[in-house]
Amino acid sequence: MSITFLFQNLVNALQWGSFYALIALGYSMVYSILMLFNFAHGDIFMIGAYIGLGVAMSLLALVGTGAAAILPGWAILVLTILISMFLTSFVGVFVERVGYRPLRNAPRASAAITGLMIGIILETGILIFLGAERLKFPQLIESTTYNLGGVFVTNKKIMIVLVSISLMLALHQFVKRTKYGMAMRAMAFDFAVVPLMGVPLNTIAAMTFGIGSALAAAAGILFGLAYPVLDPYMGVTFGWKAFVAAILGGRGSIMGACVAGFMLGFIEVMVVPLIMVVNKLFDMNIGSNLRDLIAYSIILVILIYRPHGLFGESYSSKLRL
Amino acid sequence: MEDNMTLSRKTRPIWRFFSGLPMLAWLLGGLVGALLEQTFGLTLANAMGLSKIPVLFGINTTFKVVASIIDSLRGGDVFLASELLDIPSALIYVLCIFVLPMGLFFKVAGKACNSLVRAMSHMPLIVTATLHLTIMFSVFHIWAGMSDYRLITLKLMLIAILITLSLNIINGYMGEFSCSHPGFMALGAYGASLFSVGLFVDDKVLGAPVFEWAQAYLTFPLALIFGGLIASLWALIIAIPSFKTRGDYLAIISLAFLFIVKSFFENVQAMGGPRGLSGQPDWATLPVVFLVVIAGVWIINNFVTSTMGKALNAVRDDESAAEAMTVDTRKTKMTAFLFGAFWAGVAGGLFAHVLRYVNPAMFGVQKLAEVLAMVYFGGLNSVTGSIIGAVSISVLGEALRPLGIFKWICIPLLLILVMIYRPTGLFAFRDFNIRSMFGPREEK
Numbered sequence: 001m002s003i004t005f006l007f008q009n010l011v012n013a014l015q016w017g018s019f020y021a022l023i024a025l026g027y028s029m030v031y032s033i034l035m036l037f038n039f040a041h042g043d044i045f046m047i048g049a050y051i052g053l054g055v056a057m058s059l060l061a062l063v064g065t066g067a068a069a070i071l072p073g074w075a076i077l078v079l080t081i082l083i084s085m086f087l088t089s090f091v092g093v094f095v096e097r098v099g100y101r102p103l104r105n106a107p108r109a110s111a112a113i114t115g116l117m118i119g120i121i122l123e124t125g126i127l128i129f130l131g132a133e134r135l136k137f138p139q140l141i142e143s144t145t146y147n148l149g150g151v152f153v154t155n156k157k158i159m160i161v162l163v164s165i166s167l168m169l170a171l172h173q174f175v176k177r178t179k180y181g182m183a184m185r186a187m188a189f190d191f192a193v194v195p196l197m198g199v200p201l202n203t204i205a206a207m208t209f210g211i212g213s214a215l216a217a218a219a220g221i222l223f224g225l226a227y228p229v230l231d232p233y234m235g236v237t238f239g240w241k242a243f244v245a246a247i248l249g250g251r252g253s254i255m256g257a258c259v260a261g262f263m264l265g266f267i268e269v270m271v272v273p274l275i276m277v278v279n280k281l282f283d284m285n286i287g288s289n290l291r292d293l294i295a296y297s298i299i300l301v302i303l304i305y306r307p308h309g310l311f312g313e314s315y316s317s318k319l320r321l
Numbered sequence: 322m323e324d325n326m327t328l329s330r331k332t333r334p335i336w337r338f339f340s341g342l343p344m345l346a347w348l349l350g351g352l353v354g355a356l357l358e359q360t361f362g363l364t365l366a367n368a369m370g371l372s373k374i375p376v377l378f379g380i381n382t383t384f385k386v387v388a389s390i391i392d393s394l395r396g397g398d399v400f401l402a403s404e405l406l407d408i409p410s411a412l413i414y415v416l417c418i419f420v421l422p423m424g425l426f427f428k429v430a431g432k433a434c435n436s437l438v439r440a441m442s443h444m445p446l447i448v449t450a451t452l453h454l455t456i457m458f459s460v461f462h463i464w465a466g467m468s469d470y471r472l473i474t475l476k477l478m479l480i481a482i483l484i485t486l487s488l489n490i491i492n493g494y495m496g497e498f499s500c501s502h503p504g505f506m507a508l509g510a511y512g513a514s515l516f517s518v519g520l521f522v523d524d525k526v527l528g529a530p531v532f533e534w535a536q537a538y539l540t541f542p543l544a545l546i547f548g549g550l551i552a553s554l555w556a557l558i559i560a561i562p563s564f565k566t567r568g569d570y571l572a573i574i575s576l577a578f579l580f581i582v583k584s585f586f587e588n589v590q591a592m593g594g595p596r597g598l599s600g601q602p603d604w605a606t607l608p609v610v611f612l613v614v615i616a617g618v619w620i621i622n623n624f625v626t627s628t629m630g631k632a633l634n635a636v637r638d639d640e641s642a643a644e645a646m647t648v649d650t651r652k653t654k655m656t657a658f659l660f661g662a663f664w665a666g667v668a669g670g671l672f673a674h675v676l677r678y679v680n681p682a683m684f685g686v687q688k689l690a691e692v693l694a695m696v697y698f699g700g701l702n703s704v705t706g707s708i709i710g711a712v713s714i715s716v717l718g719e720a721l722r723p724l725g726i727f728k729w730i731c732i733p734l735l736l737i738l739v740m741i742y743r744p745t746g747l748f749a750f751r752d753f754n755i756r757s758m759f760g761p762r763e764e765k
Binding site: 037098099102103106107108109110111112113114116117118120121123124125127128236240243244247251289290292293296297299300303304307 | 492498562565569570573574576577578580581584585587588686690693694697701726727729730733734736737740741744745
């Protein structure tokens with residue numbers, strides 16, 4: 001146990017945190033506008049990863065591989081991320097149109113059920129079309145490892161963290177600076193009155209789903225770069241964890257979702273060295289696979305003391321139910 | 322609406338005929354069908370060219386044929402046209418064994434059943450209920466006695482009713498959204514298994530039995546209650562912090578709780594770890610499951626129609642108004658939540674003893690989606706809805722089993738359609754009136 005070990009874990013925590021934060025953003029944005037959770041979001045992340053796989057494969061086939069390639073690897077990667085984000089946003093819009101718009105005035109729990117069911121349909125669809133075997137994500141960029149005073153950092157990890165932070169900043173600029181962003185903020189402020197002022201509710205809602213899905217697709221591709229094995233159920237575990245992160249950040253808070261995503265990654269990664277320290281100090285034998293249990297217990301305790309999350313605001317006793 | 326109903330009854334004599342039949346006639350008709358199947362089923366099935374009796378009224382057979390067509394289209398084995406003959410054979414089988422005899426029975430004895438029930442309507446409810454339940458049990462017993470597959474399907478279906486009802490207390494009557502039900506089931510399943518396996522069975526994981534007693538099955542109710550109490554004890558962990566605020570808070574806390582429980586059972590090696598516990602004694606026979614589920618439905622129905630249940634509905638509709646009307650909202654919500662958790666634990670204990678094996682992976686998000694589907698398909702705030710939802714989703718799940726993975730397209734699609742056209746479920750907000758259910762049907 002040394003300081004380099006701590007920093008090594010910190011780097012890993014940043015990487016996991018950026019996946020969680022990108023997915024949690026989708027949950028949080030939809031919640032801020034429609035006051036409901038899009039439970040299909042984890043599976044949209046999975047679909048995004050698969051779309052990214054398809055786009056990357058077809059781009060590679062188009063420009064050739066190896067020395068004969070017309071474009072360098074990073075250019076293909078950027079193109080893959082952009083094209084898949086664009087394509088996946090349509091999946092999000094489709095989910096909104098089919099599962100959420102018909103239920104706009106229904107109890108919110110019913111919309112949660114349709115979201116869950118659409119998620120199951122997406123998983124099964126992938127299983128039917130692509131089979132149960134896991135697919136390998138192509139490695140678009142060469143992996144190099146830098147040694148920064150004993151801490152090993154790969155260029156992929158740096159890229160993942162940088163891309164996700166820049167996407168978050170871009171989202172922030174979009175929400176703060178553009179007319180559509182203003183419409184979204186207004187809608188989050190008052191769901192009932194703002195449509196009366198001429199803001200098209202359906203367009204804004206669909207756009208929110210689209211942006212959230214695009215971010216999830218980016219997370220999916222970055223995940224595919226770091227851990228190049230895709231399976232149809234990867235959205236389930238990831239989605240629920242990111243959902244917990246969105247809650248932890250405060251429902252509807254974009255800033256909160258980012259911070260809590262990084263925090264969840266941090267907690268999950270740091271619990272393992274913590275267990276090692278405890279084992280050494282008290283001469284105990286706690287298994288490191290208690291990670292989930294401890295991570296969720298910490299979150300539970302945080303939520304008990306801050307019921308509305310880190311950046312959430314308390315709201316009146318009754319929402320639309 | 323009323324005019325419409327009477328009009329359709331006038332125009333459709335078949336509908337009029339069936340709506341005039343009391344519950345007793347349906348049960349006796351089912352008994353006739355089951356007895357016929359027991360006597361002539363195998364002979365008839367062989368005569369029709371089927372290798373064995375169609376297990377689920379021929380639905381399974383039909384979907385098996387559909388599945389092999391799909392399989393051949395996707396490049397699997399070649400589809401044999403002779404398989405198509407299975408569908409009409411199964412149809413004729415169902416017609417000969419169930420539909421025609423039952424129709425004949427209704428025609429002959431329908432009126433007699435109605436007057437019998439009318440004569441019994443002055444007796445205490447317990448007499449009529451016992452009569453109906455006895456006949457229902459005999460139908461189940463004879464029908465499930467034909468194959469082990471039917472037996473386990475029936476048991477799991479009955480358990481699903483109990484789980485759905487206990488979740489409906491929280492999601493329907495209380496109006497919250499709880500995600501922790503698989504967690505409570507897991508606690509109940511492990512609690513009851515610890516009781517039975519730990520005390521009375523020689524097991525690899527839990528060691529030698531504490532007591533040697535031939536009549537140990539008599540303690541099964543204790544095991545179930547123990548499991549239920551453990552579940553409701555742990556439910557306190559969710560209930561204490563989450564009923565301070567309203568909204569989605571419970572949904573999130575309970576979701577975290579579900580993950581914690583699952584992770585806990587995966588990591589405690591003393592209870593089998595991820596491999597789970599096996600070797601539960603074979604105590605959960607059909608009569609036991611039937612009795613426990615009937616008792617559960619009866620008690621839960623009494624709970625939701627009691628003053629406490631009314632208070633619960635008041636809390637759901639408007640918490641501040643309920644408080645102004647002297648309802649102790651916090652106590653009401655806590656009681657209902659712990660009560661729901663208790664029955665989920667009992668159902669989990671039954672589940673463990675029916676399968677005679679539990680592992681933590683059974684109680685994940687998949688199970689949550691299944692239970693939620695049952696509650697929202699059947700209808701919120703309704704005992705009838707819960708029963709119908711649990712029965713139809715489990716029967717549908719079994720019937721579509723031959724389709725394999727396509728099952729997980731069909732059921733979610735159906736549920737989405739139900740949600741879009743009836744957002745609170747098919748039979749939401751209905752009273753469950755046992756007396757009128759078992760009572761006579763008036764001729765229109």
